[in-house]
Amino acid sequence: MRRALAVTVGVALLAALLLSTSMGSILHPSGAEAAECTWQRHGKRVVKHIKRHGRVRRVVVVRHSWSCEEVPLAPVATPNPTPAPPVTAPSQLEPEANALSVTSRDQTAYSYTLSRPQTKDGELTVELNNQGEDPHNLNLQLESGEGSVYKIGKTLPTEHQVASFNLPAGTYRLWCSFMTHDEKGMHATLVVAP
Numbered sequence: 279m280r281r282a283l284a285v286t287v288g289v290a291l292l293a294a295l296l297l298s299t300s301m302g303s304i305l306h307p308s309g310a311e312a313a314e315c316t317w318q319r320h321g322k323r324v325v326k327h328i329k330r331h332g333r334v335r336r337v338v339v340v341r342h343s344w345s346c347e348e349v350p351l352a353p354v355a356t357p358n359p360t361p362a363p364p365v366t367a368p369s370q371l372e373p374e375a376n377a378l379s380v381t382s383r384d385q386t387a388y389s390y391t392l393s394r395p396q397t398k399d400g401e402l403t404v405e406l407n408n409q410g411e412d413p414h415n416l417n418l419q420l421e422s423g424e425g426s427v428y429k430i431g432k433t434l435p436t437e438h439q440v441a442s443f444n445l446p447a448g449t450y451r452l453w454c455s456f457m458t459h460d461e462k463g464m465h466a467t468l469v470v471a472p
Contacts, residue, residue, distance in 0.1 A: 315346035377403040378468070380452065382433075384410035388462035390452055396469040399447040406430045407438040414454045414464065421449045421467070432456075447472040 321340045328337050379393035388410075406416045416430040428443040453465040 315348050317344050318347045319344055376401060377405070379405045379407060380416055380466070381407045382410050382414040382416075382454065382464065384412050384414070384459075384462075384464070388454075388459050388464040390416075390454070390464055390466040392452075392466055392468060395467070396471055399445060399470050399472050401442055402445050402470070403440060403442045404428075404430065405438055405440045406433050408433040408435055411435055412459075413456065414459065415456060417453050417455055418443065418445070418450050418468070421451045445470050 320343050322343070324339050324341050326337045326339055327334050329335075376398050377393075378397055381391040381393075383389050383391065404416070404418070406414070408414050413432050413434050415432050418428040419425065425446070428441075428445070430439050430441050433439050447470050450468045450470060451465065452468055453460045
């Protein structure tokens with residue numbers, strides 16, 4: 279009797295396992311696995327009215343909840359032979375835009391961060407991105423002190439300004455001329471190659 283019950287339970291489990299795999303292939307005909315999820319935290323502002331010291335006061339509380347956002351797994355790709363992209367001669371490629379991004383920061387230390395330390399001479403588009411808490415500006419001049427000073431004016435926190443300059447080859451000093459920002463470290467060096 280016990281042996282027959284154990285065999286019946288074993289057969290039922292085996293049938294359930296086979297049924298679930300066949301249903302999985304019906305639900306996901308591509309054979310892809312079930313999707314995974316990533317947990318996302320959500321916040322909702324709730325206004326509560328609380329009576330304290332004989333008066334009703336408004337209190338704003340943020341209630342947090344978590345939800346599982348479904349992230350589908352990548353389908354299993356079958357390797358298909360694809361033709362190689364055509365090779366383009368270097369003379370046919372478009373020239374890269376001559377641009378420079380300068381990010382100013384002043385939360386922990388005053389500094390300029392350049393998107394690249396070297397660029398080509400000629401027309402240069404410069405973007406000053408102020409990620410600091412104070413207003414900043416940007417001045418460019420040859421390290422020798424010769425030539426004109428190229429400037430981007432006052433840029434407020436979280437703002438950015440763009441300007442274009444025609445820079446001849448040389449090593450340029452970049453600095454902020456507000457108050458003591460230069461002395462505090464808000465300067466950098468840019469090499470403009472011919």
